[in-house]
Amino acid sequence: MTTTETTAAATGASALVKLAGVAKYYGNIRALQDVSLEVSAGEITCVLGDNGAGKSTLIKIIAGLHRHDAGTFEIEGEETVLANPRAALDHGIATVYQDLAVVPLMPVWRNFFLGSEPTKGRGPLRRLDVDLMRRTTRDELLRMGIDLRDVDQPIGTLSGGERQCVAIARAVHFGAKVLVLDEPTAALGVKQSGVVLKYVAAARDAGLGVVLITHNPHHAYLVGDRFVLLKRGTMAGSHTRDSITLDELTRQMAGGSELDELSHELERVAESGSGVGVTDATARGAGRTGPAGPADQASRTTAPTRDDTTR
């Protein structure tokens, strides 16, 4: 608790988004209590926590889906209560959800502009500026380093990593100041996770403040500047990058002594397995980076017939 207060005091003025002592109740269930967090431009704040730690609730408050019940929520120094997701977007807070907020059956370019479609013409002739939409989608994705074969393919036919990148590129294009990412690497293989983290870093370098929600301390430590640890709805710790090591972060996230116990148990397993552990791990890693993870496969089978040019 004390660490947060000091860091918040030190950089409070420049923070894009600053939460202090925020709480959220669902009826008599305390989903979140006394959580503080801040993110400044060109900075990545990671929110770490196990399942049920309150990460989703926190993200929903920042994204405007839920209102906080206690504490303060400041956007660029001004205290705010967000009425809905649109209000969050208007304040420059773009959220990329775990399900990515994309419509799988719709082409990439329609998804890219969904909800903010550019039009041309007037009155009854007011229509989508299709050429602009297609061109901008291709260019924006290219700028992020994604070379898409065909922006006309349904977004459901893209891999999980590609979809994640499209969602990030969309947020950047629409002038987001703060990018909130909900477990962007959760369903991805090692290689794809790396690609996504690269785009997260690219967004940071473009001057955005990023809130990265994850349960993977390794991914968090690769890109994060600040780390907020959540545990059972409360804040278990708040650190800057130079005040904590990866090992310590992992330890804290897993709950210190619990992890020690786990590693003991695992060591015993490894000894009895006599060195198979290493090769096993790499094999699994390779399997995950294969051409299509289970998530991709699922989305492919549900993919529509509209697009005939992709395969």
Next chain:
Amino acid sequence: MSAAATAVDERLAPASLVRRLLGRPELGAVVGAVAVFVFFSIVAPTFLQASSLSTILYSASTIGIMAVPVAMLMIGGEFDLSAGVMVTTSALVSSMFSYQMTANVWVGVLVSLLVTLAVGFFNGFMLTRTRLPSFIITLGTFLMLTGLNLGFTKLISGTVSTKSIADMEGFPSARALFASKWEIGSVTLQITVLWWLALVAVATWILLRTRAGNWIFAVGGGADAARAVGVPVVKTRIGLYMGVALCAWISGQHILFSFDVVQSGEGVGNEFLYIIAAVIGGCLMTGGYGSAIGSAVGAFIFGMTSNGIVYAQWNPDWFKFFLGAMLLLATLLNAWVRKRAEASK
């Protein structure tokens, strides 16, 4: 559509016309339509006469006018079971208001428009407010409208049908708009065919080239995602139900001005014909996929089947069976072709 893409990527094999067609939602319906056409051309010689074709077009148009908004609604992920009786409600309101108020029939026509749109709004509003399945909401509206149609008509006219309004002021001009027909040689062209084609064109424009169209696909394909990116989900849904109401009004006015009197019990069961036409036309029952043109092809299949049975001089007692079997076959063929299309990619 995709021909407009400026830079062609070398990783894309140039899509042949056939492949491009295979990707369209209407394809299965078109193949089904050709199959039904060939079938009846063989078993019913009179099927191919020009006069038969105009009859088929007319009965296709009466279903097609409603199949267009029902298809759009289905793309938006919802059903409307009240669509059939809503047509009758619209006709009854128009007729009885003019008759009772002894007003110009155009007054009744406009009152009917407002009432019908209000019913559509009610459907959409109830759906978005209660979040109950549209099946339940519109089933309720269906039953209520059925009762109101009969109850009010008996209360006001004393019988189950409305009084004639043919001698009232404004009737000829209203008839010209809603129920004209032209003799071209041996062929009769009904104005409903023009209404139908115009609606298909407008709906296609809306679906593919406007923001609202983008929203309809998004609401049907992923409502949560749509809401999260700022799509007005509630407005889109209510708008879709009001679109169904608008077309029910057009359809109802056609019935009124072509038959002069309206039977209060009509329209029950037609909602399924609209839904069937939309589904045959390639709309996914789960939403997010489909087209207005497909619904037109679906309606055309209905027109061919219902009239083809007559031309084939089969016992009309079996009509419903053949209709059902035809529709099932067409839908199966549709699904099969879509699967093939998917596999060929």
